[in-house]
Amino acid sequence: METKFINTNTLPFCRGCTHTTISQNTEKALQKLGKSLLDVILVTDIGCLGIIDKAFDTHTVHGLHGRSVALASGVSAGINNPDKKVIVFIGDGGATIGMQHLIDAAHNGYNMTVVVHNNMLYGMTGGQPSEFTPEGFRTPTLPDGAQHPGYDICSLVTAAGASYVSRITGIGDISDQLTEAFSRDGFSLVEVMEICTSYGVKSNPGMKLKALIEEAGIEIKTYVDKKPEVYKTNEKEHTPSLFDPKLEIEKEFEHKLDNAVRIFLSGTAGEGVQSGASLFVRAGMRCGLEVTKKGSYPVTVGVGFSAANLILSPENILYTGAPEPDVIIITSQDGLNFAKKFIDNASEDTLLIIDSTLEMPETKAKTVVHHFREHFGGRNASLTALYEYVRQSGMIPMDALHKQFLASHMAKSEKLVKLIEEEFLGSE
Ligand SMILES: Cc1ncc(C[n+]2csc(CCOP(=O)(O)OP(=O)(O)O)c2C)c(N)n1
Ligand code: SF4
Numbered sequence: 025m026e027t028k029f030i031n032t033n034t035l036p037f038c039r040g041c042t043h044t045t046i047s048q049n050t051e052k053a054l055q056k057l058g059k060s061l062l063d064v065i066l067v068t069d070i071g072c073l074g075i076i077d078k079a080f081d082t083h084t085v086h087g088l089h090g091r092s093v094a095l096a097s098g099v100s101a102g103i104n105n106p107d108k109k110v111i112v113f114i115g116d117g118g119a120t121i122g123m124q125h126l127i128d129a130a131h132n133g134y135n136m137t138v139v140v141h142n143n144m145l146y147g148m149t150g151g152q153p154s155e156f157t158p159e160g161f162r163t164p165t166l167p168d169g170a171q172h173p174g175y176d177i178c179s180l181v182t183a184a185g186a187s188y189v190s191r192i193t194g195i196g197d198i199s200d201q202l203t204e205a206f207s208r209d210g211f212s213l214v215e216v217m218e219i220c221t222s223y224g225v226k227s228n229p230g231m232k233l234k235a236l237i238e239e240a241g242i243e244i245k246t247y248v249d250k251k252p253e254v255y256k257t258n259e260k261e262h263t264p265s266l267f268d269p270k271l272e273i274e275k276e277f278e279h280k281l282d283n284a285v286r287i288f289l290s291g292t293a294g295e296g297v298q299s300g301a302s303l304f305v306r307a308g309m310r311c312g313l314e315v316t317k318k319g320s321y322p323v324t325v326g327v328g329f330s331a332a333n334l335i336l337s338p339e340n341i342l343y344t345g346a347p348e349p350d351v352i353i354i355t356s357q358d359g360l361n362f363a364k365k366f367i368d369n370a371s372e373d374t375l376l377i378i379d380s381t382l383e384m385p386e387t388k389a390k391t392v393v394h395h396f397r398e399h400f401g402g403r404n405a406s407l408t409a410l411y412e413y414v415r416q417s418g419m420i421p422m423d424a425l426h427k428q429f430l431a432s433h434m435a436k437s438e439k440l441v442k443l444i445e446e447e448f449l450g451s452e
Pocket of ligand 2: 037
């Protein structure tokens with residue numbers, strides 16, 4: 025039995041809309057090619073054309089306006105299987121918004137066929153002009169007509185390296201032209217010239233599509249038909265996943281944690297908050313703990329606060345947020361300002377470690393005050409406050425933290441090493 029790709033007789037478009045022609049002929053073309061439902065991945069985005077997904081029984085992916093080609097590039101690279109057909113439906117509006125994705129996909133030779141539904145305007149939002157609207161073509165918001173020609177997407181993607189490109193008129197049976205494009209490897213594109221019967225016709229009464237195309241000097245032809253170039257972006261055998269573990273740290277020490285501890289360390293940008301935090305969680309890893317570190321700082325990274333959310337846990341950490349930290353460490357006024365909401369919400373079970381130069385905030389937290397800035401300098405206040413936390417809690421051996429410190433760039437200062445050893449190592 026013939027495979028049915030479309031599961032309904034009632035397509036969702038207005039009467040006479042060429043989007044219907046494209047969908048029905050896509051079905052025919054896929055049948056001609058003997059494709060099965062699971063061979064096809066249809067990627068669409070926003071616009072009238074994008075509401076077709078639910079009518080197709082193939083795989084479908086629906087994205088943000090103009091981003092279908094970017095999504096399809098990822099799908100194509102991810103499956104990297106010439107037997108699967110990735111088809112993109114995009115409007116002239118979407119192609120305007122996501123033009124760079126089209127150029128990139130053509131340039132990189134991603135294996136897909138893009139079908140540009142060029143009805144020369146933004147249909148779904150009421151007929152605004154797109155960058156494809158031909159000179160003189162009127163739309164409801166451009167009653168005097170466009171004053172310059174639209175983009176020639178076929179020339180652009182041809183120049184970018186596409187292997188098959190054609191422009192056709194969306195009248196009658198276009199399944200042969202679509203079959204041609206679908207059967208090509210590499211990046212192919214078919215631009216289908218269309219009419220939006222609701223807005224295009226209303227604004228251009230009596231318009232005939234073929235005459236309009238001719239008058240506007242839009243060529244109906246095949247721009248390129250060549251063997252695809254090497255699929256440049258997928259030559260690598262294996263791209264490591266971001267989830268692959270990267271940091272191998274051998275367990276050398278024992279920890280004393282029964283449950284996860286959530287620490288909020290808050291100080292000033294440029295004062296070693298992030299370095300101290302990284303060093304501390306690595307020390308946790310030396311003790312066999314699972315750890316996460318999340319930095320927060322303004323976009324202007326050199327001024328203002330710098331904070332780190334740290335979680336150290338004997339179990340897997342499934343959620344890296346910590347809206348109510350167990351420990352709040354404040355090493356500067358910037359850090360105090362930024363941590364205010366945590367300090368206000370702290371309970372009797374919270375531990376607050378705070379620098380002695382700061383005005384003591386009102387809080388229910390158990391508070392430890394220390395001269396971090398005065399004794400060790402602002403740049404070392406966060407690191408030494410974490411030493412203080414290890415001293416207070418005993419959650420990991422001081423030696424684990426110190427070993428990590430000595431292996432770090434922060435230990436280049438002999439003075440700092442001496443100060444830290446005097447303060448924290450002797451008293452263990
Ligand atoms: C980035 C972005 N800009 C604008 C919109 C608003 N918007 C929704 S549909 C649409 C028009 C779609 O036109 P086109 O892509 O040509 O498809 P058609 O409706 O003509 O089929 C616009 C502008 C949006 N959703 N996202
Ligand atoms: S508004 Fe235009 S583009 Fe949208 S379905 Fe109707 S005729 Fe087609």
